Amino acid sequence: MEEQQTPFKAAVQPGLTIGLVSLAITYIAYFIDSTLLASGWFGLVAIVLFFVLIIYFGRQYRAELGGFMSFGTAFNFSFIAIIISGIISIVGQILLFHVIDPSLPDVLADASVQNTLEIMESFGANPDNMSTEQLDEMREATRNNFTLGGQIKNFGFGLVVYAIIALILGAILKKRDKSLDY
Template sequence: MNEQPTSTRIALKWGLFLGLTLILITLVMYVTDQSTNGLFNILTLVAMIAFLVLGMREYKMSTGGYMTFGEGVGLGALLSAIAGLLSSAFITFYNVVIDPTIQQRIFEQTRDKLEDQGLSDEQIDQALEISQKFQSPGFTFIAGVFGTLIIGLLLSLVIAAIIRQNKANPFD
């Protein structure tokens, strides 16, 4: 029996791959103490684009070369949500259990960058005080999931518009 994979299965598969890739990127970032390095943000974005394209292409091929815009966006959103859940769970676990001092080191690196930009101590203290309010494990997890979902959804809008291929006769 030759079963066609569903969009949910494809999103789960590529969401798991993306989630594991985001975990690996985060782990390298934390271990090398490069939490404020923008290169990791670019690497994350490239990984998201690559896995969204791979997921949508697989779905399109499994349906005989057709994928509507809505199917692509839905698949991308689900794929991103799965990846966000995985990577956010890892980041929360890492920050709470493996290395609870990581947040403090990130704040110190941020302070150094803000000092290099010429901000006063008062401005830096105020900025760091505001950002510390959003560093609870629960908020970090929820923000990570929704952040990944929103970025994935925005990327999916563009990628699905490029990859989509509607049937000439929608009643076939």
């Protein structure tokens, strides 16, 4: 009888794959137009692709387990895969922002502030009412997210988001063997 993999072992390869795919998409977007990284559409596409890949790999793991998986197993698998993917992504982003293109945080901060102002305007707010100091604070706060400390802090906060996403994915991926019901 073949021994089944633990959720941790089963999540390593999918986590590596998802992390590398995420990193490849980030670098492709950077080479096409670096301001794409500050686009809401880019983030949305990345999240959808992320969910699709986790569900795909989760279903493969569930099939390896005989077609059934408890919520706990599905949660553990998803959470570990997401953490591994996140670690790969943060390492790649640190390389991008601090080694490959140290001026990129400024470009992305400017693009993010511009996107925010456009969103404010679309909701009827007048961005011209904002003072120069407020705009500078927004730009600096956004730029701080791309520093080494900011990226590590965001990853720490991201762990909470990862857990919530893993809970959702665990609910999607679980499948109970109803033949065991009496």
